[in-house]
Structure formats: structure tokens, C-alpha cells
Amino acid sequence: MNILIGVTGSIAIYKTCELIRLFVKNGDSVRLVMSQAAAKFISPLTFETLTRQKVLIEQNEDWSSEMNHIDYAKWTDIYIIAPATANTVNKAANGIADNLLLQTYLACTAPVLFAPSANTNMYNHPTTQESFKKLNIIEANAGLLACGDEGIGKMAEPEEIFLRALRELNKDEFWQNKKVTVTAGGSIEKIDDVRFVSNFSSGKMGEALAKAFYIKGADVTLISSKEHNITKEIKQIKVQSAEDYYREILNSDPDYLIMAAAISDFKPSYTSGKLKKEQIGEKMILEMNKNIDILESLKDQKFKKIGFKAERDEQNAVKYAKNSLKKKNLNAVCLNLLTKNDFGSDENEIIFITNNSETVFTQDTKENIALKIADAVKHI
Ligand SMILES: Cc1cc2nc3c(=O)[nH]c(=O)nc-3n(C[C@H](O)[C@H](O)[C@H](O)COP(=O)(O)O)c2cc1C
Structure with a gap:
């Protein structure tokens, strides 16, 4: 894809370097437009090195070549203004085009995304807030600002802007207003208040799935025992036990429901406080009780359910997966052979099994496998 990034005069401009890296790593072609104020913060040379493309700035606009705001606007599939100063946001919202970056905005028919960055008072100013309503913005975060103030105004993180751009480019009408809940990580079952029983699930596949459904345009909730550094536009709920999930x-x-979390089949009897070593003696015997089978308990719920099965027994894996499909009244099972990709790996291979089909998604990154699963889930 062609990605045009506009940078304006904010200290958050250093984060744009990381945003560019994300697009370049994704195989996209990236170009930059700079405002005059932006050039006071960072030299075009930095961006030219990262993108291997000429940066468009007032001083080099040229009408005998494609180095001009009209051709740059036509070239791109999306225009992302990050960071967007309060000045640029307010001008853009009112159709003012008194500089190259804003002229490019008015000339651009592709989707445009603004990632504002400003001091809290500038961000919260009624004029700025009114302008936000007229633009497609990715909300800033709250925290300690470069000026030393604390509050809203920190530009969204590069990963958040990157994912939102992918969503703008890939959203599918089918997923619009559809609520998708993804579970990730491994359940944590307490022995006492300092010890627990869990498993090796890393939460990477669940995180990739949450991102995939977000990119497709769904309204995503990620329920997980892990921390996921993704985007505030995916609602995250931190849990521990199977009961919490x-x-x-x-x-x-x-x-x-995309049930990628690994839930312990058994849980230990819980003792409140801390079991004392002296009380236990030489040997600790854990009494384990059968845990709730979440998918089985949700059997009669109307929503669509996609289970995950991690198997080591290659010979019988498909048979086991088909059994749970029927027994738990699932719409699909994603079978994952741990002999090929163990817990924590960055890649996966999945057999997507429904009542009448078996599709293999061959070895690929978890991100790409997740996008394929999202497309397959659309047809169940
Ligand atoms: C050190 C410094 C940091 C600034 N940071 C911001 C900022 O984060 N957000 C903002 O809206 N303006 C910020 N400004 C003010 C803008 O640079 C100023 O409004 C400028 O006219 C913006 O022009 P532009 O929108 O064409 O880039 C900052 C100014 C300075 C000197």
C-alpha cells in the first residue's frame, strides 16, 4: 500500500520515526509531507533515510515532476497526519489550506487520519474539541506530557496509529457493529494468595486474533491473563481464573466468541492467606478439582463460538477436534499441533474445522494466520 504521512510542529514527531518503521516492515511504500514548523524539530534527512523517498516540503515543491501536493495526494491510499498540532487540526477542520500539508489534505480523496498531539489545555480547548468532531481522529492518550504537564494530549502510540490505519484500509462492512470477544493467555488458578497453577500459553495467538478482528472493523474485547500493549480501541479486560474468563x-x-485462551482443566483447592512451609512439611500434595469447561457451559448461548484445540497427538488430533465441535456445539475449531509450533512461538499452523469443512492455514506468522481465521469465521 502507499502511505503518506504528514508531520507538523509537535515534539511527538520523534514517534513518527517508529510509525514509519512499522509501515516499512509491513512492506508498504511510505512518503512524508512536512510543515515548516515540523522542520524545526527534525530534519527531512531522517525521514528520507527511513523511507528512501524524497520528503515533500515547501522548499522543494516542484510542478515539473510529481513532487507536489496534488500528485502526492493522488498517490496515497491513506494520509496520516501524525503528529497533528492543534493549529493543523483547527485549520483542517475549517478547510484552511495555507500551507503544503493542508493543501495535500484538501486535495486527498483517500481516507485521512489525524493523530493529535498537544498540551492538555490546547487539546481540551472548545475550538479544538469542535474540530475533532469534523475529522477522523485517533484520540490522544493521557499521561505526563513533554511540557511537564499531566493530562490528555500525548499522541497515540505508533502501534495504535498503525493498527487504526490498517483498519481504515481493510475494514469489511460485514464486521461493522459486530461484537467479537477474544480470549487469550492461560488461566491462573490460585493455590493460596501467593502461589498459583497455570500453563505456558503466551497469549500471542489471542492478541493476533484481537488485532485481526479490529483491523477487519469489528468491535473487539480482549479478555486475557496477560498484558497486551496494543490499542485502546480494543477493550482489554485482565482476568485470572476460569471463572473470571x-x-x-x-x-x-x-x-x-474466539476462545484462544488455555483454560486449566483442573484447579487446586484454594487456601486464603499464605500456606506456611512449616505447616506443609516435606511433601506438598495438591488436591485438584475439575474446572469449569467454559465452552461447554456456553453451549446454549446464541452467539457463534470458535474453539481452539492444542494437541500433541498428531494421529488423533483431528478426531479430538471434531468431537469437541459436536460435544460443545461449536461453529468451528482451530486445531493447532504443538508438535509443530509450541507455546510462545511467533508462528502457527492451523486446521480450521467446521461441521462440513477442514481448511489448512499453512505455517505463517500468527498475525497472518489470525487474518485468515477472521476471514474464515465470516463464512461460518
Ligand atoms: C517546543 C515546541 C513544542 C510544541 N509542541 C506542540 C504540540 O505538541 N502540539 C501543538 O499543537 N503545538 C505544539 N507547538 C506549537 C506549534 O509548533 C505551532 O502552533 C506551529 O505553528 C504549528 O504549525 P504546524 O501546525 O503548521 O506544524 C509546539 C511548539 C514548540 C516551540
Whole structure:
């Protein structure tokens, strides 16, 4: 894809370097437009080195070549203004085009995304807030600002802007207003208040799935025992036990449930406080009780359910997956052979099994496998 990034005069401009890296790594072609104020913060040379493309700035606009705001605007599939100063936001919202970056905005028919960055008072100013309503913005974050103030105004993180841009480019009408709940990580079952039983699930596949459904345009909730540094536009709920997962799934009231979390089949008897070594003696015997089977318990719920099965027994894996499909009344099972990709790996291979089909998604990154699963889920 062709990605045009506009940079304006904000200290957050250093984060744009990382944003560019994300697009370049993704195989996109990236070009930059700079405002005069932006050039006071960072030299075009930095961006030219990162993009291997000429940066468009007032001083080099040229009408005998394609180095001009009209051709740059036509070239791109999306125009992302990051950071967008309060000045640029307010001008853009009012159709003012008194510089190259804003002329490019008015000339651009592709989707345009603004990632504002400003001091809290500038951000919260009624004029700026009014302008936001007229533009497609990715909200800033709250925190300690470069000026030393604390509050809203920190430009969204590069990963958030990157994902939002992918969403603008890939959203599918089918997923619009559909609620997708993804579970990730491994359940944590307490022995006492300092010890627990869990498993090796890394949460990477669940995170990739949450991103994939977000990129496709769904309204995503990620319920996980892990921390996921993704985007505030994916609602994250931190949980521990199987009971927590179960309760939060029901609270999220989904249209689709993607159950990628690894839930312990058994949980230890819980003792409040801390079991004392002296009380236990030489040997500690854990009494384990059968845990709630979340998908089985949700059998009669109306929403669509996609289970995950991690197997080591290659010979019988498909048979086991088909059994749980029927027994738990699932719409699909994603079978994952741990003999090929163990917990924590960055890649996966999945057999997507429904009542009448078996599709293999061959070895690929978890991100790409997740996008394929999202497309397959659309047809179940
Ligand atoms: C050190 C410094 C940091 C600034 N940071 C911001 C900022 O984060 N957000 C903002 O709206 N303006 C910020 N400004 C003010 C803008 O640079 C100023 O409004 C400028 O006219 C913006 O022009 P532009 O929107 O064409 O880039 C900053 C100014 C300075 C000197």
C-alpha cells in the first residue's frame, strides 16, 4: 500500500520515526509531507533515510515532476497526519489550506487520519474539541506530557496509529457493529494468595486474533491473563481464573466468541492467606478439582463460538477436534499441533474445522494466520 504521512510542529514527531518503521516492515511504500514548523524539530534527512523517498516540503515543491501536493495526494491510499498540532487540526477542520500539508489534505480523496498531539489545555480547548468532531481522529492518550504537564494530549502510540490505519484500509462492512470477544493467555488458578497453577500459553495467538478482528472493523474485547500493549480501541479486560474468563465473556455480550485462551482443566483447592512451609512439611500434595469447561457451559448461548484445540497427538488430533465441535456445539475449531509450533512461538499452523469443512492455514506468522481465521469465521 502507499502511505503518506504528514508531520507538523509537535515534539511527538520523534514517534513518527517508529510509525514509519512499522509501515516499512509491513512492506508498504511510505512518503512524508512536512510543515515548516515540523522542520524545526527534525530534519527531512531522517525521514528520507527511513523511507528512501524524497520528503515533500515547501522548499522543494516542484510542478515539473510529481513532487507536489496534488500528485502526492493522488498517490496515497491513506494520509496520516501524525503528529497533528492543534493549529493543523483547527485549520483542517475549517478547510484552511495555507500551507503544503493542508493543501495535500484538501486535495486527498483517500481516507485521512489525524493523530493529535498537544498540551492538555490546547487539546481540551472548545475550538479544538469542535474540530475533532469534523475529522477522523485517533484520540490522544493521557499521561505526563513533554511540557511537564499531566493530562490528555500525548499522541497515540505508533502501534495504535498503525493498527487504526490498517483498519481504515481493510475494514469489511460485514464486521461493522459486530461484537467479537477474544480470549487469550492461560488461566491462573490460585493455590493460596501467593502461589498459583497455570500453563505456558503466551497469549500471542489471542492478541493476533484481537488485532485481526479490529483491523477487519469489528468491535473487539480482549479478555486475557496477560498484558497486551496494543490499542485502546480494543477493550482489554485482565482476568485470572476460569471463572473470571467465563463471567467476563458473558458480560461482553458478544456476537462471536474466539476462545484462544488455555483454560486449566483442573484447579487446586484454594487456601486464603499464605500456606506456611512449616505447616506443609516435606511433601506438598495438591488436591485438584475439575474446572469449569467454559465452552461447554456456553453451549446454549446464541452467539457463534470458535474453539481452539492444542494437541500433541498428531494421529488423533483431528478426531479430538471434531468431537469437541459436536460435544460443545461449536461453529468451528482451530486445531493447532504443538508438535509443530509450541507455546510462545511467533508462528502457527492451523486446521480450521467446521461441521462440513477442514481448511489448512499453512505455517505463517500468527498475525497472518489470525487474518485468515477472521476471514474464515465470516463464512461460518
Ligand atoms: C517546543 C515546541 C513544542 C510544541 N509542541 C506542540 C504540540 O505538541 N502540539 C501543538 O499543537 N503545538 C505544539 N507547538 C506549537 C506549534 O509548533 C505551532 O502552533 C506551529 O505553528 C504549528 O504549525 P504546524 O501546525 O503548521 O506544524 C509546539 C511548539 C514548540 C516551540
